[in-house]
Amino acid sequence: MLxxxxxxxxxxxxxxxxxxxxxxxxxxxxxxxxxxxxxxKDATKGCILNSRILWFFSNAYMMLKDESxxxxxxxxxxxxxNACYDHKNGGVFWSVSYDGKPEETLKHTYNQAxxxxxxxxxxxxxxxxxxxxxxKELYHLIETKCKDEQGYLEAFDEAFEPVSNEKLSENGVMAxxxxxxxxxxxxxxxxxYEASKSEEVKNSLKWILSIFEIKxxxxxxxxxxxxxxxxxxxLIDLHSYGxxxxxxxxxxxxxxxxxxxxxxxxxxRITNALRQHIYDRAYVDHSILNECENGVDxxxxxxxxxxxxxxxxxxxxxxxxxPEYLEAATNIWNYIKVYLVxxxxxxxWFWQLNADRTPDKTKPIxxxxxxxxxxxxxxxxxxxxxxxxxEKVCQCTNSTTKN
Numbered sequence: 001m002l003x004x005x006x007x008x009x010x011x012x013x014x015x016x017x018x019x020x021x022x023x024x025x026x027x028x029x030x031x032x033x034x035x036x037x038x039x040x041k042d043a044t045k046g047c048i049l050n051s052r053i054l055w056f057f058s059n060a061y062m063m064l065k066d067e068s069x070x071x072x073x074x075x076x077x078x079x080x081x082n083a084c085y086d087h088k089n090g091g092v093f094w095s096v097s098y099d100g101k102p103e104e105t106l107k108h109t110y111n112q113a114x115x116x117x118x119x120x121x122x123x124x125x126x127x128x129x130x131x132x133x134x135x136k137e138l139y140h141l142i143e144t145k146c147k148d149e150q151g152y153l154e155a156f157d158e159a160f161e162p163v164s165n166e167k168l169s170e171n172g173v174m175a176x177x178x179x180x181x182x183x184x185x186x187x188x189x190x191x192x193y194e195a196s197k198s199e200e201v202k203n204s205l206k207w208i209l210s211i212f213e214i215k216x217x218x219x220x221x222x223x224x225x226x227x228x229x230x231x232x233x234x235l236i237d238l239h240s241y242g243x244x245x246x247x248x249x250x251x252x253x254x255x256x257x258x259x260x261x262x263x264x265x266x267x268x269r270i271t272n273a274l275r276q277h278i279y280d281r282a283y284v285d286h287s288i289l290n291e292c293e294n295g296v297d298x299x300x301x302x303x304x305x306x307x308x309x310x311x312x313x314x315x316x317x318x319x320x321x322x323p324e325y326l327e328a329a330t331n332i333w334n335y336i337k338v339y340l341v342x343x344x345x346x347x348x349w350f351w352q353l354n355a356d357r358t359p360d361k362t363k364p365i366x367x368x369x370x371x372x373x374x375x376x377x378x379x380x381x382x383x384x385x386x387x388x389x390x391e392k393v394c395q396c397t398n399s400t401t402k403n
Contacts, residue, residue, distance in 0.1 A: 003386040006382045009341075015069070020346065028076065029079075030045075031366070033365045037346060046367075047095055049371050051092070051117065055121045056376045056377075058126070070126065084096060085134070091112055093107070105157070106156070107156040109156075109181050110167070113185040117184075119134050124194070136192070146160075150230070154168055154178065172236075173227045175228055182212070186208045209251065209255075212270070222276075239292040241278055245278045246312060249311050249312045249316075249381075268319075275313070278309075301352060307375045307377070310332050313329040314326065314382060349365075351364065
């Protein structure tokens with residue numbers, strides 16, 4: 001049932017919505033759609049948004065074999081290469097104007113990682129060798145220009161001179177390194193490794209995992225720290241519930257690719273602890289809280305956090321055979337489809353909900369960070385994991401768990 005429901009939602013709700021945002025005149029996809037369902041055709045187009053859309057349609061095509069999805073991926077790819085990519089200095093801009101001119105020329109490691117992720121998936125979907133070549137080029141750019149001996153630096157100007165990291169810093173701190181960027185460099189590299197089987201990329205993945213293990217994960221608190229200075233000193237007492245449940249399955253996925261039992265066993269102790277702590281601490285009212293700063297919970301329900309909760313707990317069930325995790329995944333999905341999905345015509349998901357489950361009307365439906373990456377990936381991960389396995393899943397849904 002879970003498989004069929006998320007497939008139906010992907011095919012009949014998410015995909016049609018994003019197809020409808022295709023900009024036939026200027027390329028790419030429109031960058032802003034407000035809460036009142038008004039399309040802003042002259043809005044900035046975030047390059048992260050475009051990369052994630054390219055990944056989404058590439059992956060959806062490989063899963064559903066619908067040729068129209070490959071056409072969408074082709075459209076997104078053309079815009080990324082022709083508008084978002086800096087052919088003079090290398091790398092991907094932060095944003096471009098509605099008609100594809102460089103707007104914010106910041107080069108951020110996070111942006112480069114998502115372009116790698118998208119280009120690698122597009123290569124797998126289309127066989128376009130130029131896409132794989134560009135993904136490899138961006139990989140070497142990160143490794144040569146965005147890295148020090150301890151990890152990845154983040155924010156650079158157009159020519160890759162370091163600048164302050166406002167884009168990935170929040171909660172009143174200015175971080176030189178963040179867990180979030182490191183996680184998505186890891187994710188981008190996993191897809192490049194899948195596409196290329198490069199030993200160089202494989203070694204980078206192992207190095208990143210060592211940073212998570214030694215610098216990012218806090219074993220005493222069983223959480224990841226979030227914002228750091230250059231030397232990985234944490235800057236704030238913050239527990240990001242969404243990132244922890246997301247990390248729990250992304251690292252497991254990467255370890256499966258690396259096929260290193262000793263490394264997998266070590267990292268598994270961390271990912272199991274992250275998942276369990278989220279289940280105990282943040283899984284409330286069939287959904288996951290946002291975060292906890294200085295011991296105070298933020299109780300907003302954010303769209304991407306719920307999507308990651310479904311995948312994270314489903315992964316935990318498959319990995320540890322614990323029925324309470326499956327029930328949590330199912331409960332969060334039921335919460336999503338009732339409260340987070342915007343059932344108005346020509347809409348998708350709300351950005352966030354208040355504690356009383358009403359949508360926050362100040363947040364748009366689409367903007368540079370709000371895209372089909374988290375919810376589309378949730379649907380495709382559920383489908384990938386549950387295809388031909390629904391009978392076993394159904395047998396486990398009668399257990400009693402917390403809510």
